[in-house]
Amino acid sequence: MPDIEIYTQLFCPYCERAVHTLTRKGVPFREIAAQSGSAAREESIRRSGRTSVPQIFIDGQHIGGCDDLLALDRAGKLDPLLGLA
Numbered sequence: 001m002p003d004i005e006i007y008t009q010l011f012c013p014y015c016e017r018a019v020h021t022l023t024r025k026g027v028p029f030r031e032i033a034a035q036s037g038s039a040a041r042e043e044s045i046r047r048s049g050r051t052s053v054p055q056i057f058i059d060g061q062h063i064g065g066c067d068d069l070l071a072l073d074r075a076g077k078l079d080p081l082l083g084l085a
């Protein structure tokens, strides 16, 4: 199983959608609370180069945010990354 990390914050519809997508896929993932101003948010910014959440990493590779995750899924490229295909 790949190592999946997702940085999120409360009250974030993009975060909820991304978490829902990963949950629906049935893969284990680590959700990292990254409220604005927190050390985890700084870590997310440093690793991704983006200020927004969610930010998703699979085996350390930056996937992007919710839109990027959904686009990969639509293109049929997400399941292989998740070890499902």
Ligand SMILES: N[C@@H](CCC(=O)N[C@@H](CS)C(=O)NCC(=O)O)C(=O)O
Binding pocket: 011, 012, 013, 014, 015, 051, 052, 053, 054, 064, 065, 066, 067, 068
């Ligand atoms: N297109 C992005 C949108 C994400 C987004 O706008 N997230 C908001 C929270 S719901 C955010 O982090 N805003 C603060 C910022 O952009 O620095 C995605 O699909 O992940």
